[in-house]
Each structure stands twice: as C-alpha cells, then as structure tokens.
Amino acid sequence: MAKEQAGHRPALLDEALGPGGPIIVFDNVWLAFDDKVILRNVSFTLQTGHTKIFLGASGAGKSTILRLILGLLKPDEGRIFVNGEETDRMPEDDLMAVRADLGMVFQEGALFDSLTVRENVGYKLFEELRWPTEQANARVEEVLGFIGLSDYIDRMPSELSGGQRRRVAIARAMAAKPRILLYDEPTTGLDPITALTVDEEIVKLRDVEGVSSIVVTHQLRDAFFIAEHTVARSGRDVTFDRAAGHKAYEAEFIMLRDGRIAFEGTADELRAFALQDEYVHSFLS
C-alpha cells in the first residue's frame, strides 16, 4: 500500500526522498479541529541525524506535529513523509510498520502504570517484536544503563520521581533502536539539574547513536543546550562540548506562531531574528 503510494510521487519528490534525503518531510500541511485551525501550511524537512527544535506558545500546534508524524492524527490537507513513506492517508495497519522506526517520548512519560520499569522499557521487544527473553532483557539493561537507571529496573512507575519517569520514557522510546525519536516537552516540570540530565540524553542519542530527533519544548534553556552542544565519546566516558563547524548546523529551530512557521534556522540565526521580530524577542526574553 505504502509502496504503491510512493509510486505516484512526482519524480522530484521521489529524488528528494531517496537515499541521503530527509527522513521526515512536511509538505503544506493543514489541520483544524472543528473551527479552530491548528496548523496552517506547515512545511519543513528533517535530515537524517539532525535535530529540529519546535518552539512556540502553548496551543501553537507543536505537539500536534509529533502526533501527525506518528500517524495518531491525520492532516486535513498536505502530505507527510516518514522514512520515504507517505503516511498522511495511510491506514492504521500500514502505519504500524512506519512506527517501527519511530520512538516517542510523551509529555509526562505516559509509562504503563501496571508494568515495571523493565516491562515498560522492553514493551515493544517483548510484546511486538517478540525478541527472545534473554536478548530483550539484555537490551533493556543496556538502555537503562545508558540513561543511568539500572538500579530501578524492577520498580513500578509510581515509585519513580518525575525526572526518572521521563528518562525511563526515553529508554522505552529508544529500546527498539528507532532511527527517529520525537520528544514532547521532555523537560517541562523538571528541576534544572534533572532537565539537564534529560537534555544530555537527547544529545547523546543524537551524536552517539545517530538518531534523528524532533524536540518540542518551550523551555529555552533546554532547547539551546540541545542545539548548541555535541558529545564526544572516548571509551566509556562522554564529554559535552559546544557544537562547532558543521555540527552547529545540524540542529535547527522552528518557531510556530498561530499554527504557522514564524521562523526556521540555527540558534545564532534565531538570536539575530529576535532583534528584528518583536514576538520572537518577547518569547526569547
């Protein structure tokens, strides 16, 4: 089904979505709930291994974009491509295959209350991919080690703090090694130190694991940290440095205002734009 749809794409789009092309494409997407227009003519692309950070006021349509990428919502108009597959009209059964390469960290974590941390993190491996138990457990222990929560493996979500729940949600999203991770307000409501830990996990996943990511947030401190830092690994140690050279262009900001893209560019370009635009200036200050 998805392949058939891809066959009807214009040649230029086919070429753009080929090897080395963007991993996510939004093409003139519109969405309204009843009379309220949420997204107006939104277009952007996400290159493999890059990060897009969506900023904007509450209700600007940031989280809606993530739900559209996952296929949890369908656009009224426009087209959405994920991993080269057009997903905007794809039936739910076909979307399951597209979602195999996507991980999502929901606001507040959305961990399953009745499952332990191990079962939450390994949910996809145990229930959907049916990995052998030993292999799945090894992967769960590996990702929990990656986010520094190995000691919490047999706890229930209710026994974790807000920051720990958010990190377990990141572990769950990355367990099946997706190539794209979507973060919905990953640091909202967390104290600055815990938020920084979550930011570092996002940067590590991008720079160490090569995961493409979209981060929705209105926490500017976290947004700029993710955009302007890179991680270097030597053995088991990782160090965070300021992104320079081509790395500084791998994370871009998109600012949404009333459902439209008001700005798209790097951190430095955003700062420069804020000097000219009153709304962006007031948002950043």
Place this chain on the structure above:
Amino acid sequence: MIGKFFRGLVTRPFYYRDVIEQFEAIGVGSLTVVILTGMFTGMVLALQSGFTLDQFGARSMVGRLVSASIVKELGPVLTGLMVAGRVGSGIAAELGSMMVTDQIAALRALGTDPIRKLVVPRILAGIVMVPILTVIASAIGIVGGWLVTSTLLRVASSVYWNAVVQGLYMQDVWMGLIKPFVLGFTIVSIGCHVGLRTEGGTQGVGRSTTNAVVVSSVAVIAVDYLVTQLLIVLMY
C-alpha cells in the same frame, strides 16, 4: 469498535497473556460479589415466596418458584448488574485513565493496536466468564433458598429439591445460559467503548466511570427483556 473486535479475534497478533489476565480479573475477581448476591437473593426469595405460598397452602412449592426465578431471570440479571457495577466501571476507569495520560497513544506509538491489546481480551473474558459466574450465582441462590426453606420454613430438604427439579424445564436452563453470553458482551463492550472515548482529565475519567455503570446497568435490563422475548419465540 465491535467490527475491529471481531477482526481482532480472527487475525494476528493475539495477546494470550492479556486474555488470561482478564479471565482472572473479570471472572475470579467477581466471584465473591456474585456468590454473596446469589446466596442472599435465593434466601430472600424463599422467605418471601414461602409466606405468600402459605396463603394457598403451597409452601412445599417454594423450590419450584426459587429455581425457575433464579435460573431464568434473577441469576443472569443480578450477575449482569453486579458485573456491570464492578467490571464495567473498572474497565471504563482503567481505559479512561490510559486515554487521559496518553498511555493509549503510547501503545499506538509502540506499534500496538489498542483494540487487540485491551478490548479483545476484555470482551472475550466477559463472554466466557459472565455465563460461568451466572451458573455459580444461580446454583448458590438455589442453595440459599434451600437453607431458608429447610430452617425457617421447615420444609423437608427432599421436598425442596424435588420441587427445584420439577420447576425447571430444559428451555429454562438454556435461557439461563444464553442470556449471560449476550450480557457479558454488552457490559464489557460498553465499558471499553466509554473508556476509550474519555477526554477531559480526571473529571472525564469520573464521568466515564459513572456513564459506564449507568448505561451498562440499563442495558442489562433492556437486553435481558429483548433476549427473553426472542428466546420465548424461538424455544417455547
């Protein structure tokens, strides 16, 4: 949702472990309330009918009245109402909470169809366990009737049990077995449907829970009437 349920029954993936968990939660979990309801219903039915039948010198017929009433009507309906109160509300609250905390969206994001994972096991458990619970409730109700008849009404046990058997026809037994299948399906479907349509945070969960109990309780009575009428036409 019902169409997706039937598709989920015959196509993969099928979540066996969840089905077993729901059999335990809906069946074993409701056993105590159903046993107590059946017992006291049988006891009060024997007590009331005993004094009424006394006016006609027919105290020995208590067993007939108790068995026919419980097997045909009170067993299925009261079990249905108890399950609606306990299970229907529980399902609506659980699925409603999962909706408002994005757990259902998380399931879909992880590649799981919520209907297959959450609805199919629950409806299957309802269809299988409500009839079993009804048989238990009816049996316990008849035993409760015997306790009151033999101790308070002073009717010999053999007379009571003879009357119980005489009061039951095969059609009655079928009616008592067919109704709970439909009731189990109705109660759990309503709980799932209401739960999965929850919105509006914790207030919404409260609303869904109340709606599930009210709608499924009324549905139990209405479906009981419709199925009874249909079965009378077909079997009697």
